[in-house]
Amino acid sequence: MNCEEYREAIAADPSGRLAGDDAHASGCDACSKYRDEMREFDECILRALAIDVPEFKLPGLPEIEPAGGERPAVAAISSGRRSRSSFTSPPLWAGLAAAVAVVAVLFIGLPDTHTDHRQLVGEIIAHMDHEQASRQVTSIAVPAGTLHAVVDRKVAAMNRDVGLITYAMSCVINGRTVPHLVIQSNTGPVTLILLAEETIDSSIPLDGENVHGVLLPVGSGSIAVIGQREDQLDEIDRIGRELAESVEWSI
Amino acid sequence: MNSSADVERRQRFERVVTALHAVLYRYAAWLCRDPHIAEVIVQESLLRAWRSLDTLREDDAAKQWLLTIVRRENARYFERKTPIMVDIDDLSPTQSAMIAATGEPDLDDVREAIYELEDEYREPLVLQVLMGHSTKEIAELMGIRQGAVLTRLHRARLKLKNSIDATGCRTMARDSG
Numbered sequence: 278m279n280c281e282e283y284r285e286a287i288a289a290d291p292s293g294r295l296a297g298d299d300a301h302a303s304g305c306d307a308c309s310k311y312r313d314e315m316r317e318f319d320e321c322i323l324r325a326l327a328i329d330v331p332e333f334k335l336p337g338l339p340e341i342e343p344a345g346g347e348r349p350a351v352a353a354i355s356s357g358r359r360s361r362s363s364f365t366s367p368p369l370w371a372g373l374a375a376a377v378a379v380v381a382v383l384f385i386g387l388p389d390t391h392t393d394h395r396q397l398v399g400e401i402i403a404h405m406d407h408e409q410a411s412r413q414v415t416s417i418a419v420p421a422g423t424l425h426a427v428v429d430r431k432v433a434a435m436n437r438d439v440g441l442i443t444y445a446m447s448c449v450i451n452g453r454t455v456p457h458l459v460i461q462s463n464t465g466p467v468t469l470i471l472l473a474e475e476t477i478d479s480s481i482p483l484d485g486e487n488v489h490g491v492l493l494p495v496g497s498g499s500i501a502v503i504g505q506r507e508d509q510l511d512e513i514d515r516i517g518r519e520l521a522e523s524v525e526w527s528i
Numbered sequence: 529m530n531s532s533a534d535v536e537r538r539q540r541f542e543r544v545v546t547a548l549h550a551v552l553y554r555y556a557a558w559l560c561r562d563p564h565i566a567e568v569i570v571q572e573s574l575l576r577a578w579r580s581l582d583t584l585r586e587d588d589a590a591k592q593w594l595l596t597i598v599r600r601e602n603a604r605y606f607e608r609k610t611p612i613m614v615d616i617d618d619l620s621p622t623q624s625a626m627i628a629a630t631g632e633p634d635l636d637d638v639r640e641a642i643y644e645l646e647d648e649y650r651e652p653l654v655l656q657v658l659m660g661h662s663t664k665e666i667a668e669l670m671g672i673r674q675g676a677v678l679t680r681l682h683r684a685r686l687k688l689k690n691s692i693d694a695t696g697c698r699t700m701a702r703d704s705g
Contacts, residue, residue: 289682290656290663318689319657325638326658328557328626333549335542336571338578341534422623426564447568454571 283308291315337400339452397475398492400450401501402485404457405468411444411459412466412505419445419458428456429527431473436523439516440467451475462504464512470501473526489513495521541581544590545574551591551659552598558654559602561643563626573601595659596669641691649684652677 278286278301286295291312293299302309419442427445428435440460448457450470458469468490477499481492490503490513502517504510545552552573557566577584577597584593619627627639642650651670655661663681667674 285682288685289678291685295663295678315685318685321635321638321692322642322653322657322685322688325635325642326554326558326654328554328563328639330550330553331563331567333546334571335545336574336578338538338541338575341537341579422562423564426562426568447571449571449575452575454568454575 280305280308284311287312287315291319336454337449337452394475394477394481394492397451397472398481398483401470401483401492401503402488404448404450404470405485405488405503408446408448408457411446411457412468413443413459414461414466415443416441416461417443419443424458428458428471431456431527432471432524433527434523434525435471436519439519439523460516462509462512462516464509465505467509467513467516468501468503469516469520470503471498471524472500473498475499491517493517493521495524496526498524498526500524537581540587541578544584544587545577545594548591548594552594554658555595555654556598556602557626558642558650558658559599559647560605561626562623565605569598569601569605572605573598576601591659592665592669595655599669637692638688641688644691645684645687649680649687652680653684656681 278297280301283301283305286297287293287308289295293312299312302312424437424442424445427447440462442458442460443466444457444459446457447454448470449455450472453472453474455473456469456471458471459466460469461467472492474497476497477492477494479494483490483492483501483503487505488503489505489507489510490501492499492501500517500520502513502520504513549570552570553566556569556573557563560566560569573594577594584590627643628636642653645653652666655666655669656663661669663674663677666677670677
């Protein structure tokens with residue numbers, strides 16, 4: 278190994294693993310000095326890379342379905358591997374299942390949308406309880422970088438003049454990471470939770486302790502608009518309408 | 529899934545990710561160069577890891593497995609966005625805080641120089657110096673050949689040396705040692 282090869286190897290890995298047994302450096306003062314400098318330099322790099330780490334927050338972990346219950350039909354369709362013939366000749370059990378479903382709807386009635394979304398609504402209300410501190414009256418806007426980091430992945434467009442945004446955090450609701458914002462409205466802080474992947478058919482009221490609002494359908498997703506008092510409901514309705522008109526999902 | 533199996537699964541997951549959280553966050557932060565985006569990427573990665581925990585056969589392999597998930601999540605995060613050239617003089621407050629939070633001007637200079645390195649040089653350097661990865665492990669994670677890893681590491685250090693006052697850096701290393 279000559280000096281050039283040794284220095285290249287040391288610059289690629291100052292530990293010397295690539296430069297063999299250091300036989301070259303032991304007989305070459307210049308390369309020995311170069312190696313020591315590179316090792317000192319790596320200590321600097323290590324210290325520089327060790328940036329502060331925020332407190333660890335484990336996301337809310339959704340229930341995992343047992344093996345075999347993982348929606349294989351959806352996976353097959355989305356991967357594009359399902360053959361044409363499998364659509365043209367559905368198995369007998371599929372026809373029977375469809376017939377049973379039709380009869381069930383006729384006799385039992387259409388499914389209750391609100392009941393279907395009980396878990397989602399429950400998680401939103403519980404989340405509000407956890408994050409009471411987010412709903413402070415303040416005039417300090419959240420930094421643009423924070424807002425960008427929290428919102429932009431899920432939302433392609435949104436009217437950000439809807440109010441002063443004073444809180445932005447990525448939170449986990451119903452197993453999905455979603456933007457949680459707080460705006461300062463004319464009647465006090467109002468929470469917005471942007472649920473790009475939660476489809477609902479119609480508005481669902483959200484009521485709990487210090488929770489008064491609505492979950493609105495917006496395109497293929499939904500938005501929760503939540504105040505702390507019942508007398509904010511008119512304001513919530515206005516904000517909800519403005520947002521519903523302006524929001525476009527990225528997903 | 530019965531409740532005891534679910535509890536065991538959750539305990540295993542918590543044990544694995546708690547031990548590796550700092551590593552994952554720093555890797556994500558140096559990939560995307562924004563602390564807030566890094567937090568989002570780590571949270572998304574943990575959810576993905578939770579859903580596919582059963583594919584992790586041995587906990588000893590968790591670090592490489594989770595780093596791979598973070599790397600993919602970072603790529604997903606930016607796949608819909610136009611790549612943005614970061615101007616070091618026009619950073620957001622959180623980006624600035626990432627490179628100037630030590631109170632040691634020399635260390636801040638090194639951090640700034642790393643921040644300005646191109647992705648292809650910064651990533652293998654982070655993996656080698658911060659994560660202790662071998663060149664083989666870096667090659668596997670980045671999907672490139674070992675020879676390319678060595679070239680990038682060599683060039684990364686030379687680029688850094690050229691942009692940093694090496695004297696200051698040596699003093700820092702002695703002080704910390």
